[in-house]
Amino acid sequence: xxxxxEAVALPSGRRQPVQRQWSIEIDFRKDEMTxxxxxxxxxxxxxxxxxxxxxxxxxxxxxxxxxxxATKAYRVIADxxxxxxxxxxxxxxxxxxxxxNYLPELVGLSEISTILGVSRQRAAQVARKAGFxxxxxxxxxxxxxxxxxxxxxxxxxxxxxxxxxxxRAM
Numbered sequence: 414x415x416x417x418x419e420a421v422a423l424p425s426g427r428r429q430p431v432q433r434q435w436s437i438e439i440d441f442r443k444d445e446m447t448x449x450x451x452x453x454x455x456x457x458x459x460x461x462x463x464x465x466x467x468x469x470x471x472x473x474x475x476x477x478x479x480x481x482x483a484t485k486a487y488r489v490i491a492d493x494x495x496x497x498x499x500x501x502x503x504x505x506x507x508x509x510x511x512x513x514n515y516l517p518e519l520v521g522l523s524e525i526s527t528i529l530g531v532s533r534q535r536a537a538q539v540a541r542k543a544g545f546x547x548x549x550x551x552x553x554x555x556x557x558x559x560x561x562x563x564x565x566x567x568x569x570x571x572x573x574x575x576x577x578x579x580x581r582a583m
Contacts, residue, residue: 429541432475434510435482439490440503443468447500454493467503477496478562479517480547519549520561520577525563530575 441447447468451461460471474485483505490499520528528537539545540556546566548556558579567574 415502416449432477435474435479436508436510437472437474437486438506439470439472439486440467440471440505441500442466442503444563445501450494450498450500454499456489456493479507479549479559480562516550518558520560521544521552521557521565524560524577525558527577528560528563528575529567529572 476482546562
């Protein structure tokens with residue numbers, strides 16, 4: 414599997430993220446409004462299927478990371494809804510094109526503290542700063558982030574990235 418976080422080194426030493434293709438599946442509630450919107454919407458290269466009480470729309474976008482892909486997907490939906498309101502999104506699944514079982518490595522504040530080489534409390538402060546990657550989920554234990562996004566943030570801000578020691582499965 415290729416990394417969805419590929420980058421090329423620039424002469425300045427900074428890393429330039431590489432744009433790649435992302436496959437996005439968006440679920441809407443299956444109803445008359447959704448069907449009318451899908452028929453009227455101008456969505457190049459789209460595919461839609463129905464599953465039970467949901468309509469799944471498949472689109473493809475180019476972006477450097479999963480957050481950029483999600484942003485572009487929302488823009489595609491908003492642009493397609495220029496003359497009518499878009500149906501509400503129930504779920505959105507994003508993966509690199511061609512990688513059916515892609516699941517990024519996730520980290521919490523404890524792992525972020527190791528990656529950044531700081532205390533857990535300092536990691537929580539850094540995670541609240543503008544520009545830090547958005548969490549992909551909020552659990553009872555705290556926010557959860559994509560590991561590569563956190564490592565890219567650290568590199569882009571001149572920090573040394575400390576490697577995590579793999580944990581044994583229980």
